[in-house]
Amino acid sequence: MARCFCGCGRKIAFSWRPINTSGKRVSKELAAWELRNRIIREQAPDTSRRNIETFIADGVGLRDSLIEIVHGEADPSSFDADTMRAWLQFSWKTRRELGV
């Protein structure tokens, strides 16, 4: 049985797997950005650095919302899946372009 993407060890019911998979995807992107954050801080110009920091903060917000849903603390209908998809697509594209 699948476990919660946040690492808490909770078992995830079959019907919650898609949202758990979304959580894994967002977490993976955040980990990649956090790993590269130091390089970005040193190399990127001020404006794009601020944009990247805002972008990472948005991703943290998405991850926290997904955790609340998987933990049964929030109503899944309150979650904006389109915003998350746009965030993931931007993340994949930007990491490819920056090579990070």
Ligand SMILES: [Zn+2]
């Ligand atoms: Zn969890």
